[in-house]
Amino acid sequence: MSTLCVFDRIRCERPLSLVIRRCFSARASCVPSGNFVIIMDADLSHHVSTLPLKQKEGGYDLVSGTRYRGDGGVYGWDLRRKLISRGANFVTQVLLRPGASDLTGSFRLYKKEVLENLVEQCVSKGYAFQMEMIVRARQLGYTVGEVPISFVDRVYGESKLGGNEIVSFLKGLLTLFATT
Secondary structure, eight states, X not given: OOHHHHHHHHTTTSOOOOOOOOOOSSGGGOOOSSSEEEEOOXXXXXXXXXXXXXXXXXXXXXXXXXXXXXTOEEESOOHHHHHHHHHHHHHHXXXXXXXXXXXXXXXXXXXXXXXXXXXXXXXXXXXXXXXXXHHHHHHTTOOEEEEEOEEEOOSSSOOOOOHHHHHHHHHXXXXXXXXX
C-alpha cells in the first residue's frame, strides 16, 4: 500500500496535513527550507516530539531515535522481523563500530546543512542508506545524539523489507566496511 493510500485511511482519525514533494531518488534528497529536517515513516510509527527535545538539550548535528537503548523498544513485530533488525544492528556494530545503537531505524532529526552534506557523501540506496548516514556523520565529525523510542508497527500498509532489501543492505555494509 502506498504512502498516499495510508494517509487517506488515517486522516479520518487524526488531524493531518500532507505535503507532497515530487522527487524519486534517495529519501533525503528532497530537502525543504528551514534549519532542521525530520525524517520519519509516513505511517505514524514514530512520535515526533522526542527528537527536537534531545537536539535542543545537546545541540547535536543529528539525533536518531533508538529502539535498542534505554526505554526504547519495538512493539507489534513478529520474531522474524525482530531477528532481522537485531541481527543487522549487531553485524554493523561489530564491523563498523559506529558509536550509535540503532543504525537501521529511519526516525532522525538533522540540521539542514548537515543533511545536505551527508546526502552528497552517501552512495548507498535502500536500507543501507540509513546506516551509511550515521557512519558518515561520525566519520565527518558531526555530533550524534540518541533518544530511546518505542516503535509501534504500522497499522496500515506493509513493510517493504524482503530478500532484495536484505541483500542490498549486506552489500552496503560490506562497502562501508571496506571504505571507512
